[in-house]
Amino acid sequence: MxxxxxxxxxxxxxxxxxxxxxxxxxxxxxxxxxxxxxxxxxxxxxxxxxxxxxxxxxxxxxxxxxxxxxxxxxxxxxxxxxxxxxxxxxxxxxxxxxxxxxxxxxxxxxxxxxxxxxxxxxxxxxxxxxxxxxxxxxxxxxxxxxxxxxxxxxxxxxxxxxxxxxxxxxxNFNALAWRKLMQNAVAGLMALTHRRAGMFNRSDISRLTLDYLQECLAVARAEGVELGDEVPRAILDTFQAFPADMGTSILTDREAGRPLEWDIRNGIIARRGRVHGIATPISDVLVPLLAAASDGAG
Structure with missing residues (x-):
């Protein structure tokens, strides 16, 4: 019909x-x-x-x-x-x-x-x-x-x-899109740990999150995006203010065994970083782990 x-x-x-x-x-x-x-x-x-x-x-x-x-x-x-x-x-x-x-x-x-x-x-x-x-x-x-x-x-x-x-x-849509990308990139940590937003109140996770966001910020700026020095802390504050049981779509997909949006959320940081000659050591660890969690055998 x-x-x-x-x-x-x-x-x-x-x-x-x-x-x-x-x-x-x-x-x-x-x-x-x-x-x-x-x-x-x-x-x-x-x-x-x-x-x-x-x-x-x-x-x-x-x-x-x-x-x-x-x-x-x-x-x-x-x-x-x-x-x-x-x-x-x-x-x-x-x-x-x-x-x-x-x-x-x-x-x-x-x-x-x-x-x-x-x-x-x-x-x-x-x-x-x-x-x-x-x-x-x-x-x-x-x-x-x-x-x-x-x-x-x-x-x-x-x-x-x-x-x-x-x-x-x-x-300033491009800046907003990159800011949200940075937020989504951090959510990849939840998929790898199988933990919800409460984990960002751990001091070790908060330090890792800030370091990762600084890496993302460097790539965004190399792309010509205007984002201030305060953005990494503001994004971490957002996660820490969420209810402890708040999840995210990439965590939901991980728990359901579905393919993850690892490339558009995390892989892009490493890809664009290579274009600009920017080192992305945290991405270089997170991306293959997320790819394996999504697409790997075993």
């Missing part, structure tokens, strides 16, 4: 991030088309005692899409982008904006080849949302995204206007 994309907005990848965005739209009467690998009748978001149920169903066959939509929120993991290529082709056209709700700073390079007609907008996602064993999503903070200040981003901002998701159109 052909599915008409009457909503004009699709959420591709109804995991933790996708469910949160879908719920934000549904709450204000803009229920999106839901697309993913697993058939589900609805999505459920839990937020400080509130329950938001987004009606489905989740569409699982891109061949059932009969025309492009105006806006796609791409919320699959970066490791799943290639697998979502058929969806991107079906949902996007020359008038489509694709907002990439993924980690990393290489969103344009990785997504654009799969939807060359569309306008692709990279995003920085700032909210903590965790998938639960029952399939629901637990939101543990306010919902906010940052976008570059472009005309395509205005389409995204308009779609989310009046929702719980605040949108920042940032002239």
């Amino acid at each position: 052909t599915t008409k994309a009457e909503a004009g907005v699709a959420v591709l990848g109804p995991g933790a991030i996708g469910t949160t965005i879908a719920a934000a739209l549904h709450e204000v009467g803009r229920t999106p088309l839901l697309c993913g690998r697993t058939p589900r009748d609805s999505l459920t978001l839990r937020d400080r005692g509130r329950l938001v149920v987004v009606p489905g169903p989740v569409q699982t066959d891109p061949a059932g899409i009969d025309r492009p939509v105006d806006l796609v929120f791409l919320a699959v993991k970066a490791t799943q982008t290639a697998a979502a290529a058929a969806w991107l082709a079906a949902l996007s056209g020359p008038d489509t904006v694709v907002c990439v709700l993924q980690n990393g700073i290489e969103q344009l390079e990785s997504v654009t080849p799969h939807c060359p007609q569309a306008r692709v907008v990279p995003a920085v996602v700032w909210f903590p949302a965790q998938a639960q064993a029952d399939g629901s999503v637990h939101l543990r903070g306010n919902v906010r995204i940052s976008l570059p200040d472009t005309s395509a981003s205005q389409v995204v901002a308009q779609a989310l206007k009046g929702t719980r998701c605040s949108v920042e159109l940032a002239s």
